[in-house]
Amino acid sequence: MARIVMKFGGTSVADLDCIRNVAQRVKKETANNNQVVVFVSAMAGTTDQLVKWVEQISPLNDAREYDMVVSSGEQITAGLLALALQDSGVPARSWLGWQIPFKTNKMHGAARIDKIGTDEITKRLEEGTVCVIAGFQGISDDNRITTLGRGGTDTSAVALAAALNADRCDIYTDVEGVYTADPRIVPKAQKLDKITYEEMLELASLGAKILQTRSVAMAMSHKVRVQVLSSFTNKPGTMVVDEDEIVEKQIVSGITYAKDEAKVTLVGVHNTPGIASEVFILLADGNINVDMIIQNETQDGKKTDLTFTVAEKDLGKAQNILKSATNIHHEAIITDKNVAKISVIGVGMRSHAGVAASMFKTLADKRINIQVISTSEIKISVLIDAEYTELAVRALHTTYGLDAQ
Ligand code: ADP
Numbered sequence: 001m002a003r004i005v006m007k008f009g010g011t012s013v014a015d016l017d018c019i020r021n022v023a024q025r026v027k028k029e030t031a032n033n034n035q036v037v038v039f040v041s042a043m044a045g046t047t048d049q050l051v052k053w054v055e056q057i058s059p060l061n062d063a064r065e066y067d068m069v070v071s072s073g074e075q076i077t078a079g080l081l082a083l084a085l086q087d088s089g090v091p092a093r094s095w096l097g098w099q100i101p102f103k104t105n106k107m108h109g110a111a112r113i114d115k116i117g118t119d120e121i122t123k124r125l126e127e128g129t130v131c132v133i134a135g136f137q138g139i140s141d142d143n144r145i146t147t148l149g150r151g152g153t154d155t156s157a158v159a160l161a162a163a164l165n166a167d168r169c170d171i172y173t174d175v176e177g178v179y180t181a182d183p184r185i186v187p188k189a190q191k192l193d194k195i196t197y198e199e200m201l202e203l204a205s206l207g208a209k210i211l212q213t214r215s216v217a218m219a220m221s222h223k224v225r226v227q228v229l230s231s232f233t234n235k236p237g238t239m240v241v242d243e244d245e246i247v248e249k250q251i252v253s254g255i256t257y258a259k260d261e262a263k264v265t266l267v268g269v270h271n272t273p274g275i276a277s278e279v280f281i282l283l284a285d286g287n288i289n290v291d292m293i294i295q296n297e298t299q300d301g302k303k304t305d306l307t308f309t310v311a312e313k314d315l316g317k318a319q320n321i322l323k324s325a326t327n328i329h330h331e332a333i334i335t336d337k338n339v340a341k342i343s344v345i346g347v348g349m350r351s352h353a354g355v356a357a358s359m360f361k362t363l364a365d366k367r368i369n370i371q372v373i374s375t376s377e378i379k380i381s382v383l384i385d386a387e388y389t390e391l392a393v394r395a396l397h398t399t400y401g402l403d404a405q
């Protein structure tokens, strides 16, 4: 007997037929005598609609009430799945996050899980009940509902899998696993049988929406065996594993893109020690994360252009902060939302030279200009004009030999 956590994303519970399909998959696991916890997302499109309503009703943006509204989609699917399971003869009950409880901090909209109660779930599992839990939500010390950030049901599932010491955490979605690139824009993308935690972490944080970044970090630190697979086919998915479980290491395992960043250039900043620290401290104080950074001195060294990227949603706030900072002397602030970050990722990069060179050559051959570059041990990212996103991702996919035959 194994203890399994299953998670079904929005498209897997998009309507009643999909929910019945999920119930049959869960039933199969119970028929194998496994203890099963199921996490569900809201029906596809529901959370987007809830977010829109919040934005339309008030510009005040009270994040506590935002969480109250956007957490509601998961309540519907959890209840419906419990009913569908009961209907097919499987003892099941549903819970909301606060009933477990998933205790979180107070960062509404992007809360972090502090502690999870496991007593009741453990008892129910031992009695043979399937525990269906609404994903994406928790409760703060102030007794208010919190949400874990978009895509947060992945994190709910992995966190409980860690707390229950589950044998597996299966993330069911609308594609057959983790691919070498988003299969929606790269038709020749290939499904990976295995991917390392580290690569998955980079893929997720650099734009592949398939798993929420935080869920991967949690799986990595608690050694949760995560599998990503389709709820619409019966094929094996992708296992997220330790590096030593992968015999043949690819130089590049995946290519990602992210269109949700904006570029800011402070032109003609006085080139004195401490200026960069001043700029970035101000932004950090405003809770704005800066991602890619370059600085270019003028030839006489007196001035410098400072270019960096921030999340597009933070652009207005970043501009206001910089405009009101009277001690940072600069000639102009130029911003550009029309940019995309393209990244190539692979643990094999550690031991292979020339990966960056072939990336730059591929983009040059397509006449795509590189605006900013950043690297880490296992990834290279470049910022380009968003218009060339698909072209760049597909060309790089070919360059690194990732295309399916
Ligand atoms: P769910 O609603 O099941 O959580 P998501 O939409 O969050 O599903 O994630 C699945 C989507 O992630 C896929 O439909 C696919 O378009 C996208 N995706 C982006 N990059 C990748 C990748 N490298 N491999 C697989 N899917 C990817």
Ligand code: ASP
Binding pocket: 009, 010, 041, 042, 047, 048, 073, 135, 136, 149, 150, 151, 152, 153, 154
């Ligand atoms: N329903 C939430 C969202 O759309 C959480 C999730 O699906 O994981 O972001």
Ligand code: MG
Binding pocket: 009, 151, 154, 209, 210, 211, 212
């Ligand atoms: Mg998701």
